[in-house]
Amino acid sequence: MQQAIVTLDAIRLDGHGHRVLDGVSLRLRARRTLILGPNGAGKSVLLRVMHGLLAPSAGEVRWEPVADSMPGRAAPVAALRAPRLAMVFQRPVMLRRSVLDNVAYGMMVNGMAPAAQATARDMLGRVGLAHLEQRPARVLSGGEQQRVALARAWALNPDVLLLDEPTASLDPHGIRAIEAIISEIAASGTAIVMVTHHRGVAKRLAEDIVFMHQGRVAEQTRAAQFFIQPQSQAGQDYLKGDLE
Amino acid sequence: MSWILASLADALSLALSLDPKLVSIVVLTLKVCVTAACISVLLGATIGACVAVGKFPGRSTLIVLLNAAMGMPPVVAGLVVYLLLSRAGPLGAFGILFTPGAMVIAQVLLITPIVAALSRQIIEDAWREYEEQLTSLGVSRMRAAPTLLWDTRFSLVTVGLAGLGRAMSEVGAVMIVGGNIDGVTRVITTAIALETSKGDLPLALALGVVLLSVVLLLNCGAHLLREWSVRRYG
Ligand SMILES: Nc1ncnc2c1ncn2[C@@H]1O[C@H](COP(=O)(O)OP(=O)(O)OP(=O)(O)O)[C@@H](O)[C@H]1O
Ligand SMILES: [Mg+2]
Numbered sequence: 001m002q003q004a005i006v007t008l009d010a011i012r013l014d015g016h017g018h019r020v021l022d023g024v025s026l027r028l029r030a031r032r033t034l035i036l037g038p039n040g041a042g043k044s045v046l047l048r049v050m051h052g053l054l055a056p057s058a059g060e061v062r063w064e065p066v067a068d069s070m071p072g073r074a075a076p077v078a079a080l081r082a083p084r085l086a087m088v089f090q091r092p093v094m095l096r097r098s099v100l101d102n103v104a105y106g107m108m109v110n111g112m113a114p115a116a117q118a119t120a121r122d123m124l125g126r127v128g129l130a131h132l133e134q135r136p137a138r139v140l141s142g143g144e145q146q147r148v149a150l151a152r153a154w155a156l157n158p159d160v161l162l163l164d165e166p167t168a169s170l171d172p173h174g175i176r177a178i179e180a181i182i183s184e185i186a187a188s189g190t191a192i193v194m195v196t197h198h199r200g201v202a203k204r205l206a207e208d209i210v211f212m213h214q215g216r217v218a219e220q221t222r223a224a225q226f227f228i229q230p231q232s233q234a235g236q237d238y239l240k241g242d243l244e
Numbered sequence: 245m246s247w248i249l250a251s252l253a254d255a256l257s258l259a260l261s262l263d264p265k266l267v268s269i270v271v272l273t274l275k276v277c278v279t280a281a282c283i284s285v286l287l288g289a290t291i292g293a294c295v296a297v298g299k300f301p302g303r304s305t306l307i308v309l310l311n312a313a314m315g316m317p318p319v320v321a322g323l324v325v326y327l328l329l330s331r332a333g334p335l336g337a338f339g340i341l342f343t344p345g346a347m348v349i350a351q352v353l354l355i356t357p358i359v360a361a362l363s364r365q366i367i368e369d370a371w372r373e374y375e376e377q378l379t380s381l382g383v384s385r386m387r388a389a390p391t392l393l394w395d396t397r398f399s400l401v402t403v404g405l406a407g408l409g410r411a412m413s414e415v416g417a418v419m420i421v422g423g424n425i426d427g428v429t430r431v432i433t434t435a436i437a438l439e440t441s442k443g444d445l446p447l448a449l450a451l452g453v454v455l456l457s458v459v460l461l462l463n464c465g466a467h468l469l470r471e472w473s474v475r476r477y478g
Binding site for chain 2: 095
């Protein structure tokens, strides 16, 4: 059994007179968890609560500490620290500056200034945007902005990366490109928690599936299992296309 | 009717011949107003940014006060600075009443609230757009302030130009604290007021034409800058 990455305990969130999250309890263990569910199920809100951007009305989020692997320092006992989180939003915000400076910005404010420019360049190369580094970020296309946002988050070397529909509004080629980048990020040791409406993407990337419906977790299933036989009625309806 | 046209013709020839008296008035006006506008932008944008991202008791009251101070009557600003700088006043020892320095102070008092209130609005809108993204990147509220100032830089320059326009066209405050002394504290607006009352309409009109042109130029500049920045940076 893999060790837990994060535990959510009876999370409730009330907003604008209705219950947005209704007793969400989850333990994520997989390195790549995909969150599926119809519009308005509470997926984006759940990511925000996990990230600490939204305080739940009740319940708590517990991130498991990770071993602090400082390169070049051999600690007799691995020091533990809270995991570093990064997030790519459904609609990423680009700062009014160049693509390169957008990626470097995250590192600058996190005390990684000396290597920021060089790392940012490296990251832009990895997401295939090296040729756009001097462009003002806000004039890029939606797909290009998604890739800048991925590079910016990845550059922080996070332990966990939260992704909210990073492939929304992309063409099939763009989807494949983002997917490849996410696989690479996962391979570099970062745990992925990702929301998507693209079933193909979920099938190819997921280890575990969390299926959300009406503010609750309808099921949490191994991906291989989910796409053959979901455990919940809502999950079955969703796969049949009856639930959108 | 013809005397107006005649005055206008005289005014234009004065303006185009770069009459030394007229030029010295225009130069002093620009010196005083540009200095005041620069100081006000530094002060006002800083205040605006702090109020925009800050969370402190009395914040709403401060915003209301700032917005109200935008409409402060220039003569009142002038009166306050006059009281502060007059011989018996708390800052009387500096002896700067009836100098360009006093005029700069009065205008800073007048324009800073305008810059602060407008930039507060601009920066708060930007903060609303950026807040989640910046928080996610680990940026604290106070660290966000310089980022927001930089990202709204073009709008803030426009605000600064609006402040400059206000300073240039203002007459009450500089009249009170400057005294409209020929060759020392006489600026375009106070000169127009004086020359009109003396009946020297060509000079008054010439100054009026210059003032209008400068204000028009400022607005053109602000407009072009905005257009360019939107095209360039989105
Ligand atoms: N900050 C918030 N506070 C309270 N309620 C919110 C907040 N943000 C969104 N909601 C509400 O929560 C519900 C779920 O929204 P959410 O954005 O999580 O849906 P979603 O599952 O991500 O849907 P989609 O697939 O359309 O992105 C919506 O009804 C929305 O109005
Ligand atoms: Mg969503």
